[in-house]
Amino acid sequence: MVGNVFLRRSWLAENGALVALVVLVVALSLLSSDFLSVTNLLNVGVQAAVTAILAFGGTFVIVTGGIDLSVGSVAALSAIVLAWTAAVPGLPWPLATVVSLVVGVVCGLVNAALIAYGKLPPFIATLAMLGIARGLALVISQGSPIPMPDAVSHLGDTIGGYLPVPVLVMLVMGALAAVILNRTYVGRAMYAIGGNEEAARLSGIKVSRQKLITYALSGGFAAVAGIVLASRLASAQPQAAAGYELDAIAAVVIGGASLSGGKGRALGTFVGALILAVLRNGLNLLSVSAFWQQVVIGVVIALAVLVDTLRRRGMS
Amino acid sequence: MELLRAEGLRKRFPGVLALDGVDLTVRAGEVHVLLGENGAGKSTLIKMLSGAYHPDEGRVLLDGRAVHIRTAGDAQRLGIATIYQEFNLVPELSVAENLSLGRPPRRFGFVDTKRMHERAVELLARVGVDVDPRTPVARLGIARMQMVEIAKALALDARVLIMDEPTAVLTTGEVEKLFSIVRRLREEGVAIVFITHHLEEIAAIGDRVTVLRDGRSVGEVPADTPQDELVRLMVGRPIDQQFPRERGQAGEPLLKVTGLGRKGVFEDVSFEVRAGEVVGLAGLVGAGRTEVARAVFGADRYDTGEVTVRGRRPARGDVVAAMEAGLGLVPEDRKGQGLVLGADIGENLGLVTMRGATRAGFVDRSGQRRAAAEVAEQLGIRMTGLAQEVRTLSGGNQQKVVIGKWLEADAGVLILDEPTRGIDVGAKVEIYQLINQLTASGHAVLMISSDLPEVLGMSDRILVMARGRLVGELSAAEATQDGVMALAVAEVAGPRGR
Ligand SMILES: Nc1ncnc2c1ncn2[C@@H]1O[C@H](COP(=O)(O)OP(=O)(O)OP(=O)(O)O)[C@@H](O)[C@H]1O
Ligand SMILES: [Mg+2]
Numbered sequence: 001m002v003g004n005v006f007l008r009r010s011w012l013a014e015n016g017a018l019v020a021l022v023v024l025v026v027a028l029s030l031l032s033s034d035f036l037s038v039t040n041l042l043n044v045g046v047q048a049a050v051t052a053i054l055a056f057g058g059t060f061v062i063v064t065g066g067i068d069l070s071v072g073s074v075a076a077l078s079a080i081v082l083a084w085t086a087a088v089p090g091l092p093w094p095l096a097t098v099v100s101l102v103v104g105v106v107c108g109l110v111n112a113a114l115i116a117y118g119k120l121p122p123f124i125a126t127l128a129m130l131g132i133a134r135g136l137a138l139v140i141s142q143g144s145p146i147p148m149p150d151a152v153s154h155l156g157d158t159i160g161g162y163l164p165v166p167v168l169v170m171l172v173m174g175a176l177a178a179v180i181l182n183r184t185y186v187g188r189a190m191y192a193i194g195g196n197e198e199a200a201r202l203s204g205i206k207v208s209r210q211k212l213i214t215y216a217l218s219g220g221f222a223a224v225a226g227i228v229l230a231s232r233l234a235s236a237q238p239q240a241a242a243g244y245e246l247d248a249i250a251a252v253v254i255g256g257a258s259l260s261g262g263k264g265r266a267l268g269t270f271v272g273a274l275i276l277a278v279l280r281n282g283l284n285l286l287s288v289s290a291f292w293q294q295v296v297i298g299v300v301i302a303l304a305v306l307v308d309t310l311r312r313r314g315m316s
Numbered sequence: 317m318e319l320l321r322a323e324g325l326r327k328r329f330p331g332v333l334a335l336d337g338v339d340l341t342v343r344a345g346e347v348h349v350l351l352g353e354n355g356a357g358k359s360t361l362i363k364m365l366s367g368a369y370h371p372d373e374g375r376v377l378l379d380g381r382a383v384h385i386r387t388a389g390d391a392q393r394l395g396i397a398t399i400y401q402e403f404n405l406v407p408e409l410s411v412a413e414n415l416s417l418g419r420p421p422r423r424f425g426f427v428d429t430k431r432m433h434e435r436a437v438e439l440l441a442r443v444g445v446d447v448d449p450r451t452p453v454a455r456l457g458i459a460r461m462q463m464v465e466i467a468k469a470l471a472l473d474a475r476v477l478i479m480d481e482p483t484a485v486l487t488t489g490e491v492e493k494l495f496s497i498v499r500r501l502r503e504e505g506v507a508i509v510f511i512t513h514h515l516e517e518i519a520a521i522g523d524r525v526t527v528l529r530d531g532r533s534v535g536e537v538p539a540d541t542p543q544d545e546l547v548r549l550m551v552g553r554p555i556d557q558q559f560p561r562e563r564g565q566a567g568e569p570l571l572k573v574t575g576l577g578r579k580g581v582f583e584d585v586s587f588e589v590r591a592g593e594v595v596g597l598a599g600l601v602g603a604g605r606t607e608v609a610r611a612v613f614g615a616d617r618y619d620t621g622e623v624t625v626r627g628r629r630p631a632r633g634d635v636v637a638a639m640e641a642g643l644g645l646v647p648e649d650r651k652g653q654g655l656v657l658g659a660d661i662g663e664n665l666g667l668v669t670m671r672g673a674t675r676a677g678f679v680d681r682s683g684q685r686r687a688a689a690e691v692a693e694q695l696g697i698r699m700t701g702l703a704q705e706v707r708t709l710s711g712g713n714q715q716k717v718v719i720g721k722w723l724e725a726d727a728g729v730l731i732l733d734e735p736t737r738g739i740d741v742g743a744k745v746e747i748y749q750l751i752n753q754l755t756a757s758g759h760a761v762l763m764i765s766s767d768l769p770e771v772l773g774m775s776d777r778i779l780v781m782a783r784g785r786l787v788g789e790l791s792a793a794e795a796t797q798d799g800v801m802a803l804a805v806a807e808v809a810g811p812r813g814r
Contacts, residue, residue, distance in 0.1 A: 183678050184674075184677045189670075196652075196655065202645065203721065
């Protein structure tokens with residue numbers, strides 16, 4: 001049946017990233033005997049976790065047609081704030097954690113205020129925040145790492161000596177992102193705003209308020225990512241997660257979101273983050289030099305977006 | 317002399333057979349009208365002549381030779397120019413830049429801005445539209461955008477000119493201008509393919525008509541074929557009453573506008589719309605009708621005056637407040653303001669009701685789907701399912717989605733800005749019947765329309781605007797086309813420029 005061909009073709013197109021991931025996994029398991037071991041795969045999961053959590057937050061923003069370049073810096077700042085408030089004023093760790101999350105959310109709110117009320121382009125507003133948050137992290141920590149409270153550091157451990165907590169946190173945040181995007185008013189409004197902001201406004205969606213929520217979520221997710229990263233290292237470092245925003249954006253885009261807004265799914269982003277992590281891990285196993293790895297990853301990002309663009313053009 | 321011929325064109329999209337073997341022949345020096353219901357395949361057909369789509373089967377001949385039109389560039393080289401139903405202008409660029417898009421005049425490798433402007437002034441004069449070529453296109457109303465599109469196509473000096481519903485957004489005056497341009501081109505031997513849902517235009521401008529139904533050509537008839545016969549060919553059944561307005565008793569005033577004004581746009585606009593009433597707002601393009609509607613709805617601000625909806629005064633410039641007071645607006649520009657093109661039909665239909673369908677932050681999506689399915693059914697939206705992307709709907713069906721969105725919301729006072737733009741004759745009658753149902757159940761409707769027969773046929777009272785002011789009010793009984801037009805142009809000599 002002709003109809004079936006179309007079904008199959010559109011399924012492939014919709015799930016291109018997933019197919020790519022499967023191909024990648026199969027290829028690597030053939031090329032390297034170490035790849036398919038449980039320890040290695042969990043290792044990949046841990047490596048993917050921070051990028052994935054940042055990218056889930058980034059998915060919200062990209063779906064609205066915006067961009068958040070500040071997430072790496074915000075992650076570092078939130079972790080520093082946690083470690084510092086626990087160490088210096090000696091706040092109990094749960095309180096310190098809450099403060100740290102609040103800092104992440106506030107950074108997002110500032111981004112959104114600049115964008116929604118100051119009418120700055122998201123690129124500029126979050127680029128400024130990228131500098132500000134990084135600077136504040138350096139100021140607070142005076143440029144040196146601060147040890148994380150022990151209780152929080154357990155986030156870097158494994159459950160039952162088996163399941164790494166970062167992987168669990170990643171899954172929980174991913175599920176949360178999926179629920180927000182698919183089921184809630186906030187999520188559906190993100191798609192409408194990203195698809196056509198004026199139509200959304202004339203349909204009674206409070207665009208500025210929804211943008212505040214969107215960037216606040218991104219900031220909150222960044223804080224969680226920062227805490228996970230710091231607890232793995234058992235210390236908060238002011239220079240941590242530098243450049244991670246680009247990986248996060250890449251994961252979102254590889255996952256099928258459109259930078260012009262209105263398109264994107266949490267599952268796609270998850271797959272995108274896994275592709276990046278699998279690729280890095282595999283290239284390490286195959287002892288490809290770190291320099292060449294950058295080249296390969298760049299090519300993969302270009303390919304992913306190219307395929308997507310061709311697909312869109314093919315539809316018309 | 318036969319210039320262009322299409323034979324057995326067939327085109328399938330996922331889930332629909334849009335064209336199922338269509339034939340078309342167009343002669344040099346004729347205006348060939350394409351007629352068919354929404355979704356019949358008219359736009360798909362012409363897109364295969366302009367290189368936007370490729371036929372799965374069939375062939376196109378130009379001067380008796382088979383040609384392959386793969387890209388818009390191919391079409392241009394063959395001398396085929398197309399004005400699409402959905403605009404292809406770059407909103408951020410100026411009118412002049414849009415008119416020279418892709419082929420700006422150059423000097424020493426740089427764009428020659430002076431010549432670009434001269435060219436723009438000349439082209440704009442040819443279509444007789446009065447705009448400054450430096451204006452960004454985004455600031456033009458929809459009708460002027462259409463005139464710029466037409467000017468852009470004229471700049472190509474094509475042998476075949478295809479126009480997909482060029483008159484849908486134009487008022488009578490502009491339609492006349494367009495027709496005189498078309499007649500001149502016809503005399504010069506240009507072959508013109510003309511799509512319209514306005515049947516009266518067919519005899520006025522057309523020579524022959526090809527009727528499409530469900531992706532098939534069902535007949536080729538002369539343009540002076542009686543309208544009833546055209547309708548029967550196109551819809552498969554006759555339509556007995558074009559404007560089935562059932563007038564009832566007007567009740568309480570639901571919408572009251574007093575002394576509304578915005579500097580340089582409109583001033584001292586006062587009127588009311590009562591429960592059970594359809595008030596028509598007529599006038600020329602640029603008279604300020606859309607601007608007033610948007611201000612009333614809170615989409616734009618106003619400087620002076622008051623808006624009262626069912627006794628409440630929504631804050632100015634606040635869409636949500638206006639909606640909560642019971643206002644709804646179907647905007648004139650469906651692509652720019654009405655639809656999220658990349659989202660599916662269900663999502664678009666539920667956009668306004670989504671807030672109400674939210675409990676504890678969660679949207680009741682199955683309830684939303686049900687409501688959407690009901691409205692889609694009511695409006696007869698031709699689709700493969702609610703999950704179809706709105707972008708891939710035919711123009712008229714897209715318009716139905718914009719209307720449907722507000723039907724679902726059940727607004728007490730509905731402002732319709734060009735509601736039947738691009739909608740076929742059969743579906744128009746269905747929309748008029750929906751308007752009847754709305755007013756019968758105590759809703760109020762303010763209808764802006766450039767389609768004078770529609771305003772006359774459906775309104776209980778008619779307000780006429782000119783140059784940003786209300787210049788007259790006519791009852792349904794006393795209003796005639798000439799009467800409305802006389803009011804609409806009377807004030808043109810007035811002091812205020814635009
Ligand atoms: N890109 C696409 N993908 C899927 N379906 C499409 C696409 N383009 C058009 N269609 C479908 O093809 C059919 C014919 O559409 P077309 O736009 O040609 O109609 P039309 O005759 O121009 O109608 P209208 O009077 O409403 O403009 C419709 O059912 C439409 O939904
Ligand atoms: Mg069409």
